Amino acid sequence: MFGQTLTAKERNSVVHSAVMVEAQELRNVIDSYQSKESALLFFLLNNFLKSHEVSGELESGDVILDRYIFSTLAYQTIMLEEDTVKKIFDALNIAKKILLPDVIVFVKADAETINSRIEARDGTVQWYGDAVTQNNCVETAYKKIFQWFDIPIIEIDTSEKCGRSVEENYQLMKDRIDCVLSGGSN
Numbered sequence: 001m002f003g004q005t006l007t008a009k010e011r012n013s014v015v016h017s018a019v020m021v022e023a024q025e026l027r028n029v030i031d032s033y034q035s036k037e038s039a040l041l042f043f044l045l046n047n048f049l050k051s052h053e054v055s056g057e058l059e060s061g062d063v064i065l066d067r068y069i070f071s072t073l074a075y076q077t078i079m080l081e082e083d084t085v086k087k088i089f090d091a092l093n094i095a096k097k098i099l100l101p102d103v104i105v106f107v108k109a110d111a112e113t114i115n116s117r118i119e120a121r122d123g124t125v126q127w128y129g130d131a132v133t134q135n136n137c138v139e140t141a142y143k144k145i146f147q148w149f150d151i152p153i154i155e156i157d158t159s160e161k162c163g164r165s166v167e168e169n170y171q172l173m174k175d176r177i178d179c180v181l182s183g184g185s186n
């Protein structure tokens, strides 16, 4: 989340998808190529382009971004190995070159919940997304790469076993974002 407080300016916040509008169709090629390297370059470039786009919008309000560089790094540490991704991260000086958010909201769920939600979708399982999530512990990968940054993390567990509704999770998320951005602890 980029900006100041969420509830104070909620009506003034814009939600972005991490992939540029112009690149949405190109994404279908990533789906069909099944190349880890192409996926890395595609998402990385989109993350940098989105960083640039969001930088120009912050004057007029908050920005909430659905996925960003953190997803690219986490998923790629699984697909291409941690060492390879860390080398690219350091060589490109990513932490200094990309716009970073005030807070990361890490929305997670246990394996059982993830699998039942993927099943409840339209039936397609992305090789670079859903399949990676189903066969690996993406949470561990995220926690590893979060250590490469100094950004407050808000963790929201949406697992069925927690018994919270979508609305309750949303409220919890907003309360915790406000708390962190107003100087409290996460």
Ligand SMILES: Nc1ncnc2c1ncn2[C@@H]1O[C@H](COP(=O)(O)OP(=O)(O)OP(=O)(O)O)[C@@H](O)[C@H]1O
Pocket (backbone or CB within 6 Å): 117, 129, 158, 164, 165, 166, 169
């Ligand atoms: N208690 C809950 N809290 C949050 N989400 C819930 C809950 N129960 C069901 N859901 C559902 O989980 C789904 C989350 O799906 P969504 O596709 O947004 O996940 P995602 O992690 O953003 O997936 P993607 O891999 O596409 O980024 C939504 O359909 C939402 O309604």
Ligand SMILES: Cc1cn([C@H]2C[C@H](O)[C@@H](COP(=O)(O)O)O2)c(=O)[nH]c1=O
Pocket (backbone or CB within 6 Å): 018, 019, 043, 046, 047, 066, 067, 068, 069, 071, 072, 073, 075, 076, 126, 128, 129, 130
């Ligand atoms: C936007 C974006 C996505 N990814 C990867 C990791 C995700 O599991 C899949 C699917 O994303 P979506 O939420 O369904 O759009 O794509 C990524 O690695 N980096 C990104 O920036």
